Amino acid sequence: MSDNYSKFxxxxxxxxxxxxxxxxxxxxxxxxxxxxxxxxxxxxxxxAGHGVLNIGxxxxxxxxxxxxQVENLVMVPPxxxxxxxxxxxxxxxxxxxxxxxxxxxxNSGTEATEAAIKLVLASNRDKKKPEIIAFRRSFHGRxxxxxxxxxxxxxxxxxxxxxxxxxKYASYGDINSVKELVNENTSAIFCELIQxxxxxxxxxxxxxxxxxxxxxxxxxxxxxDEVQTGFGRTGKMFAFxxxxxxxxxxxxxxxxxxxxxxxxxxxxxxxxxxxNVGELNTTFGGNPLVCAAANATIDIIIEENLIENSSKQGxxxxxxxxxxxKDCDMIREIRGKGLMIGIEYRKRVxxxxxxxxxxxxxxxxxxxxxxxxxxxxxxxxxxxxxxxEVLHHISE
Numbered sequence: 292m293s294d295n296y297s298k299f300x301x302x303x304x305x306x307x308x309x310x311x312x313x314x315x316x317x318x319x320x321x322x323x324x325x326x327x328x329x330x331x332x333x334x335x336x337x338x339a340g341h342g343v344l345n346i347g348x349x350x351x352x353x354x355x356x357x358x359x360q361v362e363n364l365v366m367v368p369p370x371x372x373x374x375x376x377x378x379x380x381x382x383x384x385x386x387x388x389x390x391x392x393x394x395x396x397x398n399s400g401t402e403a404t405e406a407a408i409k410l411v412l413a414s415n416r417d418k419k420k421p422e423i424i425a426f427r428r429s430f431h432g433r434x435x436x437x438x439x440x441x442x443x444x445x446x447x448x449x450x451x452x453x454x455x456x457x458x459k460y461a462s463y464g465d466i467n468s469v470k471e472l473v474n475e476n477t478s479a480i481f482c483e484l485i486q487x488x489x490x491x492x493x494x495x496x497x498x499x500x501x502x503x504x505x506x507x508x509x510x511x512x513x514x515x516d517e518v519q520t521g522f523g524r525t526g527k528m529f530a531f532x533x534x535x536x537x538x539x540x541x542x543x544x545x546x547x548x549x550x551x552x553x554x555x556x557x558x559x560x561x562x563x564x565x566x567n568v569g570e571l572n573t574t575f576g577g578n579p580l581v582c583a584a585a586n587a588t589i590d591i592i593i594e595e596n597l598i599e600n601s602s603k604q605g606x607x608x609x610x611x612x613x614x615x616x617k618d619c620d621m622i623r624e625i626r627g628k629g630l631m632i633g634i635e636y637r638k639r640v641x642x643x644x645x646x647x648x649x650x651x652x653x654x655x656x657x658x659x660x661x662x663x664x665x666x667x668x669x670x671x672x673x674x675x676x677x678x679x680e681v682l683h684h685i686s687e
Contacts, residue, residue, distance in 0.1 A: 300315065322349050347667035352590070369573065387529070388537045393559065398573070400542065404516065404556075405432070411478050422457045426483075429482075429483060429489060430442070435453055439454040478511060480513055481514045485519075487663070502536075517531070517541055517543045542555075551585075598668070600669070613625055643686070
Protein backbone atom coordinates (compact mmCIF):
# COMPACT_ATOMS: atom_id res chain seq x y z
CA MET A 292 0.00 0.00 0.00
CA SER A 293 1.36 3.41 -0.93
CA ASP A 294 1.94 6.05 1.73
CA ASN A 295 -0.97 8.09 0.34
CA TYR A 296 -3.49 5.29 0.85
CA SER A 297 -2.06 4.42 4.28
CA LYS A 298 -2.55 8.06 5.16
CA PHE A 299 -6.25 7.90 4.29
CA UNK A 300 -6.73 4.94 6.61
CA UNK A 301 -4.97 6.77 9.43
CA UNK A 302 -6.98 9.94 8.84
CA UNK A 303 -10.24 8.03 9.14
CA UNK A 304 -9.00 6.34 12.32
CA UNK A 305 -8.11 9.71 13.81
CA UNK A 306 -11.12 11.78 12.78
CA UNK A 307 -14.04 9.50 11.96
CA UNK A 308 -16.20 8.39 14.86
CA UNK A 309 -15.53 4.91 16.22
CA UNK A 310 -19.05 3.82 15.32
CA UNK A 311 -18.00 1.75 12.30
CA UNK A 312 -15.95 -1.38 11.86
CA UNK A 313 -13.38 -0.43 9.22
CA UNK A 314 -11.69 -2.52 6.54
CA UNK A 315 -7.90 -2.28 6.23
CA UNK A 316 -7.98 -1.21 2.57
CA UNK A 317 -9.21 1.77 0.57
CA UNK A 318 -11.96 1.51 -2.03
CA UNK A 319 -11.01 3.73 -4.95
CA UNK A 320 -13.40 2.80 -7.76
CA UNK A 321 -16.69 1.12 -8.56
CA UNK A 322 -18.18 -0.06 -11.85
CA UNK A 323 -21.43 -1.96 -12.25
CA UNK A 324 -21.55 -4.67 -9.55
CA UNK A 325 -17.80 -4.40 -8.86
CA UNK A 326 -15.59 -2.49 -6.43
CA UNK A 327 -11.80 -2.06 -6.59
CA UNK A 328 -9.33 -1.32 -3.82
CA UNK A 329 -6.02 0.54 -3.94
CA UNK A 330 -4.13 -2.67 -4.79
CA UNK A 331 -6.34 -3.40 -7.76
CA UNK A 332 -8.24 -6.19 -6.00
CA UNK A 333 -11.71 -6.71 -7.46
CA UNK A 334 -14.79 -7.44 -5.34
CA UNK A 335 -18.33 -8.38 -6.32
CA UNK A 336 -20.34 -5.97 -4.23
CA UNK A 337 -23.23 -7.83 -2.58
CA UNK A 338 -23.61 -5.00 -0.05
CA ALA A 339 -24.32 -2.23 -2.59
CA GLY A 340 -24.22 0.48 0.06
CA HIS A 341 -26.74 -1.49 2.17
CA GLY A 342 -29.12 -1.91 -0.74
CA VAL A 343 -28.66 1.57 -2.22
CA LEU A 344 -26.93 0.92 -5.54
CA ASN A 345 -29.62 -0.93 -7.48
CA ILE A 346 -28.32 0.57 -10.75
CA GLY A 347 -24.75 -0.31 -9.80
CA UNK A 348 -21.67 1.86 -9.50
CA UNK A 349 -20.88 4.64 -11.99
CA UNK A 350 -23.65 4.05 -14.49
CA UNK A 351 -22.89 6.34 -17.46
CA UNK A 352 -26.47 7.66 -17.80
CA UNK A 353 -26.52 8.45 -14.09
CA UNK A 354 -23.17 10.25 -14.26
CA UNK A 355 -24.33 12.33 -17.23
CA UNK A 356 -27.56 13.35 -15.51
CA UNK A 357 -25.66 14.55 -12.43
CA UNK A 358 -23.07 16.41 -14.49
CA UNK A 359 -25.74 18.27 -16.43
CA GLN A 360 -27.62 19.20 -13.28
CA VAL A 361 -24.52 20.43 -11.43
CA GLU A 362 -23.78 22.72 -14.33
CA ASN A 363 -27.32 24.11 -14.27
CA LEU A 364 -28.76 24.23 -10.73
CA VAL A 365 -27.86 22.38 -7.52
CA MET A 366 -30.02 23.82 -4.79
CA VAL A 367 -33.14 25.85 -4.18
CA PRO A 368 -35.57 25.17 -1.30
CA PRO A 369 -38.89 23.38 -1.85
CA UNK A 370 -40.86 26.62 -2.15
CA UNK A 371 -39.43 27.15 -5.64
CA UNK A 372 -40.75 25.10 -8.55
CA UNK A 373 -38.00 23.28 -10.47
CA UNK A 374 -38.16 20.98 -13.48
CA UNK A 375 -36.35 17.99 -12.00
CA UNK A 376 -38.50 17.87 -8.86
CA UNK A 377 -41.70 18.16 -10.87
CA UNK A 378 -40.59 15.31 -13.13
CA UNK A 379 -39.65 13.13 -10.14
CA UNK A 380 -43.00 13.69 -8.43
CA UNK A 381 -44.74 12.61 -11.61
CA UNK A 382 -42.56 9.51 -11.97
CA UNK A 383 -43.30 8.50 -8.38
CA UNK A 384 -47.02 8.97 -8.97
CA UNK A 385 -46.74 6.83 -12.11
CA UNK A 386 -45.07 3.84 -10.37
CA UNK A 387 -47.18 3.82 -7.19
CA UNK A 388 -50.93 3.15 -6.67
CA UNK A 389 -53.23 5.68 -8.32
CA UNK A 390 -54.67 7.08 -5.09
CA UNK A 391 -51.23 7.86 -3.65
CA UNK A 392 -50.63 11.11 -5.48
CA UNK A 393 -48.62 13.27 -3.08
CA UNK A 394 -45.01 12.99 -1.98
CA UNK A 395 -42.91 14.60 0.73
CA UNK A 396 -39.22 14.47 -0.25
CA UNK A 397 -36.55 14.26 2.44
CA ASN A 398 -32.98 12.97 2.71
CA SER A 399 -32.99 9.41 4.09
CA GLY A 400 -35.06 6.41 5.05
CA THR A 401 -35.33 7.39 8.68
CA GLU A 402 -36.60 10.84 7.65
CA ALA A 403 -39.17 9.22 5.36
CA THR A 404 -40.36 7.23 8.36
CA GLU A 405 -40.41 10.29 10.62
CA ALA A 406 -42.60 12.06 8.06
CA ALA A 407 -44.97 9.08 8.07
CA ILE A 408 -45.18 9.20 11.87
CA LYS A 409 -46.07 12.89 11.71
CA LEU A 410 -48.65 12.10 9.03
CA VAL A 411 -50.24 9.54 11.34
CA LEU A 412 -50.28 11.98 14.27
CA ALA A 413 -51.67 14.82 12.16
CA SER A 414 -54.46 12.51 11.00
CA ASN A 415 -55.37 11.53 14.56
CA ARG A 416 -55.46 14.85 16.38
CA ASP A 417 -58.67 13.78 18.13
CA LYS A 418 -56.80 11.08 20.07
CA LYS A 419 -54.96 12.18 23.19
CA LYS A 420 -52.39 9.40 22.99
CA PRO A 421 -52.35 7.92 19.49
CA GLU A 422 -50.56 4.58 19.32
CA ILE A 423 -48.68 2.78 16.57
CA ILE A 424 -48.24 -0.94 16.11
CA ALA A 425 -44.88 -2.14 14.77
CA PHE A 426 -43.34 -5.61 14.74
CA ARG A 427 -40.76 -7.67 16.52
CA ARG A 428 -37.49 -7.79 14.53
CA SER A 429 -38.52 -4.60 12.71
CA PHE A 430 -36.08 -1.87 11.69
CA HIS A 431 -37.35 1.58 10.69
CA GLY A 432 -34.38 3.85 11.43
CA ARG A 433 -32.27 5.36 14.18
CA UNK A 434 -33.71 8.84 14.76
CA UNK A 435 -35.91 9.04 17.83
CA UNK A 436 -39.30 8.55 16.19
CA UNK A 437 -38.26 5.75 13.84
CA UNK A 438 -36.08 4.23 16.57
CA UNK A 439 -39.19 3.97 18.74
CA UNK A 440 -40.52 1.49 16.15
CA UNK A 441 -37.22 -0.39 15.71
CA UNK A 442 -37.51 -3.51 17.81
CA UNK A 443 -33.89 -4.46 18.53
CA UNK A 444 -33.17 -3.37 22.10
CA UNK A 445 -29.47 -3.00 21.22
CA UNK A 446 -30.35 0.09 19.21
CA UNK A 447 -32.99 1.44 21.60
CA UNK A 448 -31.57 0.84 25.08
CA UNK A 449 -29.28 3.91 25.40
CA UNK A 450 -32.13 6.21 24.37
CA UNK A 451 -35.17 4.64 26.03
CA UNK A 452 -35.94 7.68 28.17
CA UNK A 453 -36.50 9.74 25.00
CA UNK A 454 -38.35 7.14 22.92
CA UNK A 455 -42.11 7.09 22.48
CA UNK A 456 -44.04 4.86 24.90
CA UNK A 457 -46.90 4.78 22.38
CA UNK A 458 -45.48 2.02 20.17
CA LYS A 459 -46.51 -1.60 20.66
CA TYR A 460 -44.84 -4.60 19.04
CA ALA A 461 -46.76 -7.50 17.51
CA SER A 462 -45.40 -10.84 16.35
CA TYR A 463 -44.51 -10.64 12.66
CA GLY A 464 -46.84 -12.71 10.54
CA ASP A 465 -49.38 -13.33 13.31
CA ILE A 466 -52.58 -11.35 12.70
CA ASN A 467 -54.05 -12.40 16.04
CA SER A 468 -51.06 -10.86 17.80
CA VAL A 469 -51.81 -7.61 15.97
CA LYS A 470 -55.52 -7.70 16.77
CA GLU A 471 -54.78 -8.17 20.48
CA LEU A 472 -52.93 -4.81 20.51
CA VAL A 473 -55.61 -2.75 18.77
CA ASN A 474 -57.56 -0.39 21.02
CA GLU A 475 -59.32 2.99 20.79
CA ASN A 476 -55.94 4.80 20.59
CA THR A 477 -54.43 2.67 17.82
CA SER A 478 -53.82 4.87 14.79
CA ALA A 479 -51.49 3.03 12.40
CA ILE A 480 -49.58 -0.13 11.61
CA PHE A 481 -46.01 0.21 10.31
CA CYS A 482 -44.69 -2.85 8.50
CA GLU A 483 -41.76 -4.00 6.35
CA LEU A 484 -43.25 -6.57 3.99
CA ILE A 485 -39.81 -8.14 3.92
CA GLN A 486 -37.87 -7.44 7.09
CA UNK A 487 -34.27 -6.60 6.20
CA UNK A 488 -32.16 -5.88 9.26
CA UNK A 489 -34.27 -8.37 11.22
CA UNK A 490 -33.03 -11.31 9.16
CA UNK A 491 -34.54 -11.05 5.65
CA UNK A 492 -38.00 -12.29 6.62
CA UNK A 493 -40.68 -12.12 3.92
CA UNK A 494 -44.20 -11.69 5.23
CA UNK A 495 -46.33 -14.86 5.12
CA UNK A 496 -48.44 -14.88 1.96
CA UNK A 497 -51.76 -13.84 3.52
CA UNK A 498 -50.40 -11.52 6.21
CA UNK A 499 -50.33 -8.21 4.27
CA UNK A 500 -53.94 -8.72 3.13
CA UNK A 501 -54.93 -9.46 6.71
CA UNK A 502 -53.25 -6.22 7.81
CA UNK A 503 -55.03 -4.31 5.04
CA UNK A 504 -58.40 -5.74 6.07
CA UNK A 505 -57.76 -4.93 9.74
CA UNK A 506 -56.75 -1.36 8.91
CA UNK A 507 -59.91 -0.93 6.82
CA UNK A 508 -62.08 -2.38 9.57
CA UNK A 509 -60.57 -0.29 12.38
CA UNK A 510 -59.86 2.87 10.33
CA UNK A 511 -56.10 2.56 10.81
CA UNK A 512 -53.34 3.87 8.52
CA UNK A 513 -51.32 1.10 6.87
CA UNK A 514 -47.72 2.31 6.43
CA UNK A 515 -45.47 0.21 4.22
CA ASP A 516 -41.72 0.67 4.79
CA GLU A 517 -40.13 0.05 1.36
CA VAL A 518 -36.83 1.74 2.23
CA GLN A 519 -34.81 -1.40 1.51
CA THR A 520 -37.26 -3.35 -0.64
CA GLY A 521 -38.14 -0.64 -3.17
CA PHE A 522 -37.10 -0.04 -6.78
CA GLY A 523 -36.76 -3.59 -8.02
CA ARG A 524 -34.84 -5.07 -5.13
CA THR A 525 -37.35 -7.93 -4.62
CA GLY A 526 -38.12 -8.63 -8.28
CA LYS A 527 -41.03 -6.16 -8.30
CA MET A 528 -40.88 -2.37 -8.28
CA PHE A 529 -42.13 -2.52 -4.66
CA ALA A 530 -42.58 -5.43 -2.27
CA PHE A 531 -46.30 -4.77 -1.74
CA UNK A 532 -46.84 -5.83 -5.37
CA UNK A 533 -45.99 -9.44 -4.39
CA UNK A 534 -48.95 -9.50 -2.02
CA UNK A 535 -51.70 -7.70 -3.92
CA UNK A 536 -52.24 -4.97 -1.34
CA UNK A 537 -52.26 -1.17 -1.50
CA UNK A 538 -50.87 0.63 1.56
CA UNK A 539 -52.02 4.07 2.71
CA UNK A 540 -48.47 5.39 3.02
CA UNK A 541 -45.22 4.23 1.40
CA UNK A 542 -41.81 5.14 2.82
CA UNK A 543 -38.90 4.85 0.40
CA UNK A 544 -35.25 5.93 0.22
CA UNK A 545 -31.99 4.01 -0.36
CA UNK A 546 -32.07 3.06 -4.08
CA UNK A 547 -34.32 5.94 -5.17
CA UNK A 548 -31.48 8.31 -6.12
CA UNK A 549 -28.82 5.77 -7.06
CA UNK A 550 -26.46 6.68 -4.21
CA UNK A 551 -27.31 10.29 -3.36
CA UNK A 552 -29.24 10.94 -0.12
CA UNK A 553 -33.01 10.99 -0.52
CA UNK A 554 -36.20 9.90 1.21
CA UNK A 555 -39.81 9.96 0.06
CA UNK A 556 -43.09 9.56 1.91
CA UNK A 557 -46.00 8.95 -0.45
CA UNK A 558 -49.68 9.10 0.51
CA UNK A 559 -53.05 10.35 -0.68
CA UNK A 560 -53.97 14.00 -0.94
CA UNK A 561 -56.62 13.46 1.74
CA UNK A 562 -53.98 12.33 4.23
CA UNK A 563 -51.57 15.14 3.43
CA UNK A 564 -54.39 17.65 3.82
CA UNK A 565 -54.36 16.77 7.55
CA UNK A 566 -51.18 18.85 7.88
CA ASN A 567 -51.16 22.58 8.41
CA VAL A 568 -48.54 24.61 6.54
CA GLY A 569 -45.24 24.54 8.42
CA GLU A 570 -45.85 21.29 10.31
CA LEU A 571 -43.57 19.34 7.97
CA ASN A 572 -40.66 20.88 6.12
CA THR A 573 -37.11 20.29 4.92
CA THR A 574 -34.10 22.25 3.71
CA PHE A 575 -32.36 19.81 1.38
CA GLY A 576 -35.21 17.43 0.57
CA GLY A 577 -36.12 17.45 -3.12
CA ASN A 578 -33.22 19.63 -4.22
CA PRO A 579 -32.65 19.72 -8.00
CA LEU A 580 -29.43 17.68 -7.91
CA VAL A 581 -30.82 14.71 -6.03
CA CYS A 582 -34.04 14.83 -8.06
CA ALA A 583 -32.03 14.63 -11.30
CA ALA A 584 -30.22 11.61 -9.86
CA ALA A 585 -33.53 9.99 -8.88
CA ASN A 586 -35.06 10.62 -12.30
CA ALA A 587 -32.08 8.98 -13.99
CA THR A 588 -32.20 6.07 -11.54
CA ILE A 589 -35.88 5.29 -12.16
CA ASP A 590 -35.37 5.56 -15.92
CA ILE A 591 -32.41 3.16 -15.83
CA ILE A 592 -34.31 0.62 -13.70
CA ILE A 593 -37.23 0.62 -16.14
CA GLU A 594 -35.43 0.99 -19.48
CA GLU A 595 -32.75 -1.60 -18.72
CA ASN A 596 -35.18 -4.18 -17.28
CA LEU A 597 -33.38 -4.33 -13.96
CA ILE A 598 -36.49 -5.57 -12.15
CA GLU A 599 -36.58 -8.58 -14.46
CA ASN A 600 -32.85 -9.16 -13.89
CA SER A 601 -33.39 -8.97 -10.15
CA SER A 602 -36.00 -11.71 -10.38
CA LYS A 603 -33.92 -13.83 -12.76
CA GLN A 604 -30.63 -13.63 -10.87
CA GLY A 605 -32.33 -13.90 -7.50
CA UNK A 606 -34.13 -17.07 -8.57
CA UNK A 607 -30.83 -18.48 -9.81
CA UNK A 608 -29.10 -17.90 -6.47
CA UNK A 609 -32.12 -19.02 -4.46
CA UNK A 610 -32.73 -22.28 -6.32
CA UNK A 611 -29.02 -23.19 -6.32
CA UNK A 612 -28.67 -22.59 -2.59
CA UNK A 613 -31.90 -24.44 -1.82
CA UNK A 614 -30.49 -27.50 -3.55
CA UNK A 615 -27.04 -27.06 -1.99
CA UNK A 616 -28.55 -26.69 1.50
CA LYS A 617 -30.07 -30.19 1.32
CA ASP A 618 -26.59 -31.62 1.91
CA CYS A 619 -25.17 -28.73 3.96
CA ASP A 620 -25.76 -29.04 7.69
CA MET A 621 -24.41 -25.54 8.28
CA ILE A 622 -27.29 -23.80 6.47
CA ARG A 623 -30.61 -23.64 8.32
CA GLU A 624 -32.76 -21.74 5.79
CA ILE A 625 -32.69 -19.53 2.67
CA ARG A 626 -35.21 -16.67 2.54
CA GLY A 627 -36.03 -13.65 0.43
CA LYS A 628 -37.32 -12.42 -2.91
CA GLY A 629 -35.45 -11.17 -5.96
CA LEU A 630 -31.98 -9.94 -5.06
CA MET A 631 -32.81 -9.56 -1.37
CA ILE A 632 -31.63 -12.90 -0.03
CA GLY A 633 -30.96 -14.08 3.51
CA ILE A 634 -29.02 -17.26 4.30
CA GLU A 635 -29.47 -18.36 7.89
CA TYR A 636 -26.70 -20.51 9.34
CA ARG A 637 -26.47 -22.67 12.43
CA LYS A 638 -23.54 -20.54 13.59
CA ARG A 639 -22.44 -16.92 13.67
CA VAL A 640 -21.57 -15.59 10.22
CA UNK A 641 -18.89 -12.99 10.94
CA UNK A 642 -16.03 -15.33 10.01
CA UNK A 643 -17.90 -16.57 6.93
CA UNK A 644 -18.28 -13.00 5.67
CA UNK A 645 -14.54 -12.45 6.18
CA UNK A 646 -13.77 -15.64 4.21
CA UNK A 647 -16.03 -14.48 1.37
CA UNK A 648 -14.29 -11.11 1.28
CA UNK A 649 -10.92 -12.84 0.87
CA UNK A 650 -12.45 -14.67 -2.09
CA UNK A 651 -13.55 -11.40 -3.68
CA UNK A 652 -17.23 -11.21 -2.64
CA UNK A 653 -18.50 -8.58 -0.22
CA UNK A 654 -21.44 -9.69 1.93
CA UNK A 655 -23.51 -8.23 4.73
CA UNK A 656 -24.98 -9.71 7.89
CA UNK A 657 -28.57 -9.40 9.12
CA UNK A 658 -28.17 -10.31 12.76
CA UNK A 659 -25.64 -12.77 14.13
CA UNK A 660 -26.51 -15.83 12.05
CA UNK A 661 -27.78 -14.50 8.71
CA UNK A 662 -25.78 -13.50 5.62
CA UNK A 663 -27.67 -10.92 3.58
CA UNK A 664 -27.10 -10.50 -0.16
CA UNK A 665 -28.08 -7.13 -1.67
CA UNK A 666 -26.10 -6.90 -4.92
CA UNK A 667 -26.74 -4.26 -7.58
CA UNK A 668 -29.54 -5.28 -9.90
CA UNK A 669 -27.08 -5.05 -12.81
CA UNK A 670 -25.20 -8.13 -11.58
CA UNK A 671 -24.57 -10.50 -14.48
CA UNK A 672 -24.52 -14.27 -14.96
CA UNK A 673 -20.80 -14.80 -14.43
CA UNK A 674 -20.79 -12.63 -11.31
CA UNK A 675 -23.74 -14.56 -9.88
CA UNK A 676 -21.93 -17.82 -10.59
CA UNK A 677 -18.93 -16.59 -8.61
CA UNK A 678 -21.14 -15.50 -5.70
CA UNK A 679 -22.69 -18.98 -5.64
CA GLU A 680 -19.25 -20.60 -5.85
CA VAL A 681 -17.97 -18.55 -2.90
CA LEU A 682 -21.10 -19.29 -0.86
CA HIS A 683 -20.55 -23.01 -1.44
CA HIS A 684 -16.91 -22.65 -0.37
CA ILE A 685 -17.57 -20.82 2.89
CA SER A 686 -20.47 -23.13 3.77
CA GLU A 687 -18.55 -26.40 3.50
